Amino acid sequence: xxxxxxxxxxxxxxxxxxxxxxxxxxxxxxxxxxxxxxxxxxxxxxxxxxxxxxxxxxxxxxxxxxxxxxxxxxxxxxxxxxxxxxxxxxxxxxxxxxxxxxxxxxxxxxxxxxxxxxxxxxxxxxxxxxxxxxxxxxxxxxxxxxxxxxxxxxxxxxxxxxxxxxxxxxxxxxxxxxxxxxxxxxxxxxxxxxxxxxxxxxxxxxxxxxxxxxxxxxxxxxxxxxxxxxxxxxxxxxxxxxxxxxxxxxxxxxxxxxxxxxxxxxxxxxxxxxxxxxxxxxxxxxxxxxxxxxxxxxxxxxxxxxxxxxxxxxxxxxxxxxxxxxxxxxxxxxxxxxxxxxxxxxxxxxxxxxxxxxxxxxxxxxxxxxxxxxxxxxxxxxxxxxxxxxxxxxxxxxxxxxxxxxxxxxxxxxxxxxxxxxxxxxxxxxxxxxxxxxxxx
Numbered sequence: 001x002x003x004x005x006x007x008x009x010x011x012x013x014x015x016x017x018x019x020x021x022x023x024x025x026x027x028x029x030x031x032x033x034x035x036x037x038x039x040x041x042x043x044x045x046x047x048x049x050x051x052x053x054x055x056x057x058x059x060x061x062x063x064x065x066x067x068x069x070x071x072x073x074x075x076x077x078x079x080x081x082x083x084x085x086x087x088x089x090x091x092x093x094x095x096x097x098x099x100x101x102x103x104x105x106x107x108x109x110x111x112x113x114x115x116x117x118x119x120x121x122x123x124x125x126x127x128x129x130x131x132x133x134x135x136x137x138x139x140x141x142x143x144x145x146x147x148x149x150x151x152x153x154x155x156x157x158x159x160x161x162x163x164x165x166x167x168x169x170x171x172x173x174x175x176x177x178x179x180x181x182x183x184x185x186x187x188x189x190x191x192x193x194x195x196x197x198x199x200x201x202x203x204x205x206x207x208x209x210x211x212x213x214x215x216x217x218x219x220x221x222x223x224x225x226x227x228x229x230x231x232x233x234x235x236x237x238x239x240x241x242x243x244x245x246x247x248x249x250x251x252x253x254x255x256x257x258x259x260x261x262x263x264x265x266x267x268x269x270x271x272x273x274x275x276x277x278x279x280x281x282x283x284x285x286x287x288x289x290x291x292x293x294x295x296x297x298x299x300x301x302x303x304x305x306x307x308x309x310x311x312x313x314x315x316x317x318x319x320x321x322x323x324x325x326x327x328x329x330x331x332x333x334x335x336x337x338x339x340x341x342x343x344x345x346x347x348x349x350x351x352x353x354x355x356x357x358x359x360x361x362x363x364x365x366x367x368x369x370x371x372x373x374x375x376x377x378x379x380x381x382x383x384x385x386x387x388x389x390x391x392x393x394x395x396x397x398x399x400x401x402x403x404x405x406x407x408x409x410x411x412x413x414x415x416x417x418x419x420x421x422x423x424x425x426x427x428x429x430x431x432x433x434x435x436x437x438x439x440x441x
Contacts, residue, residue, distance in 0.1 A: 044079040049117075050097045057088045110182050113141060113189070124148075124256075125158075129192060132177075139177060142188040149184040157256060162188045164232055164258040172223035174243065174253040193251050198308065199239035207311035207339065210346045211376065216242065217305045218372045219250035224301070225365035228294045232258050235292070237300030238280040239307055261293060278320040278327075279313040280304060283356050286324045295358035298368060302353025302361075309346065310338045314354065328356070344386070345375040352384035 048062045065082045083089050089097070113130040119140060120127050128141045148154040158179075165176030175191035198216060202208065208216070220242055227234060235257040243251040257275055259266055272288035274281065282299035284292060306314045314333075315326035332354050336347040349371055355361045362368040362383060371381045 047080060047083075047094075047097050051083070051089060056093060061086075061088055110141065110187055113139070115141070132189070138192040140190050140192040142190065144186040146184060149186070155186060158186055158188065161256045161258065164255045165190065167230060168227055168232070170223055170226040172219045172250055172252055173226065174251045191251075193243040193245055193253070195243055195245040197240050198242040198244065198304065201244065202239060202308060202311060208308040210309065210343050213305055213308040214346060214372055214376055216244070216250050216308065217301060218369060220252055220301055221365045221368045221372065223252040224294065224297050225369065227258070228297070228365060231260050231262060233261055233292055233294065234258050234297050234300075235285065236276055237297050237304055238277050239304055242304065259292070267292070274324065276300070278323040279315070281324060281327060283328050284358055286328060293358065294364055295361040298353050298362050298365070302350050305353065306335055306350050309335045309342055309350070312338070343375070345381055348381055348384040348386060349375060
């Protein structure tokens, strides 16, 4: 998948994510252990489970099809034929399910793990819920598809994700347990997070309240503080990579694009190439800059915070290229101008996180954390503000007219009518004082 795909990136799918829970109806239990065409094979069991998981048919219809096969007179009749004849699925759907089922059968043979169900799948990987039998704990297992088993670049990136995750140990980062290979398939075992991702929460809630969005952002910022301190930048902060447990603990997932900041060789190899997700990617990532630092992740987190607050992404376009061009050139509409009721402090934090130039953003997660804590306490921010840049103002005393007002360099916001009137008044007063001094002479 292209690195400019707006919904994903050139890495395996997200890790540790939760997905649709499969039903455990009578078909799964009746056919899973039996063999033969009439009794139902393990392949039939997988096909039946996938039909239900994908929402193609309810469990009752699948069970009815299995019952018809079991009681039928045609000994050689295939279960899949019953499904197609009953118009439960089409031949095309069946072909796709067979491909997926083939992958599932391989996964079932990973030593030391009992596969329970699929959590999710993407173009780059599938993620399964499993039980680690030696420790009797639930884990998530990411599997690299067979079509990439001969691609050394994808395999290296897959293992690189595991190695990066293993070097990080933080309550707000999905933990890594193991990486390995079974036959021609590669797997990555990680912490299982039971809950939902931020994207799902946005879809369900339309948008999040200020405080809720800031609390989530604070926990991600804490995770970034840990990762940055250990020399890693994530490079793909977005709602789908942020998990929320049932106890509201936030976990940053998917280190597939993580890179050591001192890895000059990798940086040079990726020069002028855009890696990330277009809706949330920083301008310097779009340019393929070699010297990426914490502000790149802070920008992605700012775009995510904007999405949480407004229910929409900061920049949209007809294709990924247009979206990224807008990140580079189009001014950000402050979130409190998109949705009424967002506090000024929260909006100022977003605006500073998403400044075009890295030097104008928060320089570290520590600075961001400090402002978030101040915003949550209802106090003035330390780093972000919409103060007037008096040094950058060009004024004309003649006629007491203000010809240009520049909002502070860290805002991107707009001056209120009251502020403009106040500045004009000050300019007028300055002119009068100047006249008085002239007359006194």
